[in-house]
Amino acid sequence: MQWDPFAAIERDVRAMVADPRWADVPPATQLQAMAARLLRTEDGACWMFGAHARWYRTDGSEAAWHLSAPPAAPAIRAAARPPQPGVPIPEGLLPGPADVTAGRGSTQAFVGPDVSREVTERVRGLLTEACRPREDAPLVSGPLRDLFYGDVTAGVAAVWGTIMWCAYAPAFDGNEVLLSMFGEFLRRPLPGDDWVRWLPPMPLEALAALYCEPLGHGAQGAALRLVAVMADTARVLLPDGRFTPRAHALIAMLEPLLARPWLDHAARDAAALRDAWLARCPRGRAAAVLAETSPEDHFRHTLYDLVEALAFAAGDGADPRVVAASLLAADVHEVAPEAAARLYPYLDPELRRTYYLALAEPGHPLRGCWPEDGAPADGLRPPDRASAAALLGAGYATGLAWCGLTGTEPPARGFPASAATVSCLIGQRDDPLPAALPEETGPSSEATETSGEWIHHT
Structure with missing residues (x-):
């Protein structure tokens, strides 16, 4: 060797x-x-x-x-x-020391490998608890208000928001149980199509706003219950590597508040509260919150992830760094060509040259890496489902990162490069379905049909 x-x-x-x-x-x-x-x-x-x-x-x-x-x-x-x-x-x-002991988790999207039944059922339990009638239960507030029906409790939004914030790349299989259980609460269809739901990034400030609203009305107990729901949801998500790093970070930020309820009383709005939470994030979890603390570095790290996800291309003699820069150019060219030049400062000289050539010269060989007719270029089809899910996740995370840097609205049907990767997963069966739950413990057929029918409607 x-x-x-x-x-x-x-x-x-x-x-x-x-x-x-x-x-x-x-x-x-x-x-x-x-x-x-x-x-x-x-x-x-x-x-x-x-x-x-x-x-x-x-x-x-x-x-x-x-x-x-x-x-x-x-x-x-x-x-x-x-x-x-x-x-x-x-x-x-x-x-x-924290750099080398904290794992980076998985870059896989939630397409192909399913979220485990153990995780989804525990999330379902939290959701059921959040729906229990309470006289002092606040309704959804802040940035998440428009996503849910008006009578949905903030606890439901806290579970949803935690899932989305902890997800490395929130691209979900249209049949993913973790999404469909929320169908009866969501006011409008999720972006995407029957195959993939391309969800936007969830800002930490949206979670902070859920806590801040009842606290501002003197309902400290209700506010702390929402924080506990967020922490409990993050703990449930920990076993799935696609959630692990950010779930650890969120728990580290919230646990001090649960232990000392007065800790954030000086924060008067959601933005100040977000900053207080981020200030408590330990160094070992800093990489997980770069999207909040340093969008520029977050973009660089997701692009690094994309290069690693393309390692299989080296087997055919391609340079994964060159391919990643070319795919970045393909996405920017299709989604927001006017933003192309704004990414130059965040690329190293080698990647910058590749990115520029792919954008500037229509006939350049680098465009041979671009997807065509919704499918990856020859030689860029991942060899297995795990590799395809990792490439899909890293590509989508990179797209969301550069959109955040440039103020671009993420496309509702995904970025060209990551959307093309979906074609590598469509023909593969999802994880085997577990045995059906006993009838007396499963959700009612009426609720299941309502959620499933709604979540797939576009």
């Missing part, structure tokens, strides 16, 4: 930084240790495995380091060697 310096350095750095003694090492000494673990590829680029447990690249012509998925070709990786001494490393790129 060919030796892989990138894999070896990553293992070494992870072990070194996870050592309890690393946190006590002075930054200058940490920089020296990391300098001994740099790699140089034959194109002259230097590579470092650093903050957020991800790779960074500099080409030597500028001082900046750029977040960059490492090369995928085995020959390029195997040829990497230590650089000459003296390559400067920014202290901000030093990895911390």
Whole structure:
């Protein structure tokens, strides 16, 4: 087997930084240790495995380091060697113990692999509890008000909002049980079609508004119950890797409030409350809230995810970074061509060139990566369902990220590249259906028909 310096350095750095003694090492000494673990590829680029447990690249012509998925070709990786001494490393790129111990979860969308029955049934239990009549139960308020019927309680919206906020990429199978159980509460059809529901990102401020509204009317008990519903929902979602990182982050932000109910009384509106919650997010969960704290870095990280999801393309000799930049160009060209130039500052020089060429030259070979007639280009069909779901999720997350950066409304029927990936999943059977629930414990047939019929109507 060919030796892989990138894999070896990553293992070494992870072990070194996870050592309890690393946190006590002075930054200058940490920089020296990391300098001994740099790699140089034959194109002259230097590579470092650093903050957020991800790779960074500099080409030597500028001082900046750029977040960059490492090369995928085995020959390029195997040829990497230590650089000459003296390559400067920014202290901000030093990895911390939390970076290497917190998992990144899954980039899969909710198309193909279903959410497990255990999770969906526990969510159903929370939803049933949220619907129980209470005289002091507040109704939906804030940004979520228009999504639900007027008599829906805020507890129902808290369960929904938590699911959507915790989802890495909220693209859901049209038959997903986790969605259909909400059908009777939602005022209007969800965006998408019979195959996929392409849902917009859920801002943390929308969850904060649910808590803020009753609190502003002096109903502290009702407000805290909503926070408890959010935390309970996040705990239920933890086993599914597509929710795990953000669910952990939300729990870490909300648990102090449940323990000390007065903690956020100084926050007078939802925006201030969101900021207070984010300030409590531990460093180990910081990557999960980048969409809230740094939209620019969030875009870069989702693009990194997209490159990783395209790793299978390297088997046919394609460079996943080049393919990712070309697919980004395809989406921008179709959805918001006027926003194309606004993404240049957030791309490293190598990706920027590829992205520019794919956009600027209609006849350029890079456009061979673009989907055609709703299907992926030849060579870009993922080899299995798991890979297709990961590519679909990373592509959709990247699309939502650049839309957020540029103020673009996400398309109701998905982005061209991720929508094309759906064609790789349509012909595959979903996860096997579990045995039917006993009649006395299952939902009524009337409720099921109402939800299912509504959720698929467009």
